[in-house]
Amino acid sequence: MKGVNNVVAVSSGKGGVGKSLIASTLAVILARKGYKVGLFDLDFTSPSTHVILGAEGLQPKEEKGIIPPEVHGIKYMSIVYYSGEHAVPLRGADISNALIELFAITRWNTLDFLIIDMPPGISDATLDIIRFVKKVKFLVVTTPSQLAFETVRKLLDLLSELGINVVGVVENMKMKESQFIKQQVEGRGITFWGETPFDIMVEEAIGNVKKLLTTEFGSILEELVAKNLK
Amino acid sequence: MKGVNNVVAVSSGKGGVGKSLIASTLAVILARKGYKVGLFDLDFTSPSTHVILGAEGLQPKEEKGIIPPEVHGIKYMSIVYYSGEHAVPLRGADISNALIELFAITRWNTLDFLIIDMPPGISDATLDIIRFVKKVKFLVVTTPSQLAFETVRKLLDLLSELGINVVGVVENMKMKESQFIKQQVEGRGITFWGETPFDIMVEEAIGNVKKLLTTEFGSILEELVAKNLK
């Protein structure tokens, strides 16, 4: 991790808000800007990023460790290289051990950004990323729903309390005008990155990164990145 | 648990597919039919059902154990009685211990149905429910999205392999005609309960159970229950 400049954990506490979609798209957007980018799927029991990226038939190379394969210009690591089509029922302690193992053996070499796709819940993976990756920054994803923000609010308060860097909050799947999330986020002194729309074209673009970037969701996320991430 | 006739774990592996919404609405629907119903929110690090039910200011009574308070005619148990507004960062082993503790001290007395709202992921809570509640049946929730079914498929295959009773699969947030999920489910010899629509009225009905039941989502779920759960 010495050569890795920025580590961004895309997190939420809540599931299904678009963490994996945003983490994957963000990684591709940064790679297209010319940055050296890694993407690490840490949602071991329900990994999704390989589906979004259409990353099939990849296998990491072994060379004094594991060299993540490249896909769409990003170095990409996921447990699906090893679990394939199988469910991986892991207790928290196993998740913790697997995480430590993969961090120890994966050779990212130099990266401008390592994007981490976090699992839902505020549990082992989140606590371990905080514990082991001192320079981690959180990009927190929510939707406009009260149900999502119920957990996101708790996560934001916890991260502030611990003094952890939150680079911003994205409000994803926006459907109608409202200021509630923006106000809640800014009221906590946290940067509100902005809104990405609910976009029915996203589902058809799953597995097709070029198409994904041309969706409204993709182009607005690109604007948010240009504006907020320097 | 001796007096509890049916235990239904509303599960998915994937987050954000509507487990909590379906678990809560299902519990209320069954209670209105005259059944004795309990609802247990097992998503300890991101509980949602209290928001859906608008269950505020409740506290369980102590009487040789914990008596879950009643709300909308159901006996309702959640960790929020104890955690309130706070994040509860729990590692898997803690989740397991808290689950065992709450099962040991909660007095459901006689119930026709105990509905369990499961967390996302295939981890401690899922493994412990399988381990301790031998008579558990799973109601699996997915959305039409490839991303959701990627995990749901793995969960269904795992449950079959373990010989665990899956009462059915609900395809939630349906937006357009497609047979893919139905075929996948039935191809595995599992009952496809049917589809509940994506319904923009749901968000406004969060916290208002009467309104929730009158949404299109609510009335269609009621039909599915009448048809499938005997």
Added chain:
Amino acid sequence: MHEWALAEAVISTVSQITEKEQLKEVLEVKIKVGELQQIELDILEFALSQLKTPKLKNVKFNIQTAKAELKCRYCGHKWIFRKEKMNEEIAEAIHFVPEIAHAYVKCPKCGSPDFEILEGRGIWLESIKGAK
């Protein structure tokens, strides 16, 4: 008062062991009670005495308390949990679900909620003495 439920869990475990080991009678049951959960010992003892099964009629319940030792996973610091520092509502919550401590208790050295409960979490069976 959920000490009754805890007592029931103890009696049920003792009964299982009694059966497995094919004991005719249980003479002594050693129980450890961790201070994190602040179980009320006199209620627990009363509940245990009321819940005795025939094979337990001459049993002596030997109840000991254990300090709650916590260890921070972030910085390694170890400390003893003191309930005097808690307000009543929080103490009550921890009484029912010891893991709730992670919502309220922080490492006194580094502020992390990521700690391990080394000993003294709840109630556990230390040993059983019986006659075959």
Added chain:
Amino acid sequence: MHEWALAEAVISTVSQITEKEQLKEVLEVKIKVGELQQIELDILEFALSQLKTPKLKNVKFNIQTAKAELKCRYCGHKWIFRKEKMNEEIAEAIHFVPEIAHAYVKCPKCGSPDFEILEGRGIWLESIKGAK
């Protein structure tokens, strides 16, 4: 060949301990290698010898293997993991991430994937002998 990365992790841990204990020189490092991960011992040994730091120049690496003992949480059955029963691809996956065993290995008695790895998971440091 990721044995190099594992060797690096061992050397880095040894260095941390050396510093913390203020050792002038390390004389012996005992390493246990669990059979679950099927680490190639000769590559590991070679990597360790190549990665020696000055304080390790006279060190003896004492590498021992430990059987991988698994215990089912569902039924309590204990058994020893045997790689001979695995196909090569699965063995390779477990080699990199031992926890992947939960995707492929089932309790031979009850079929559950909910087992604990009691011993013999990966690689760990048993002890260090040094001079101050």
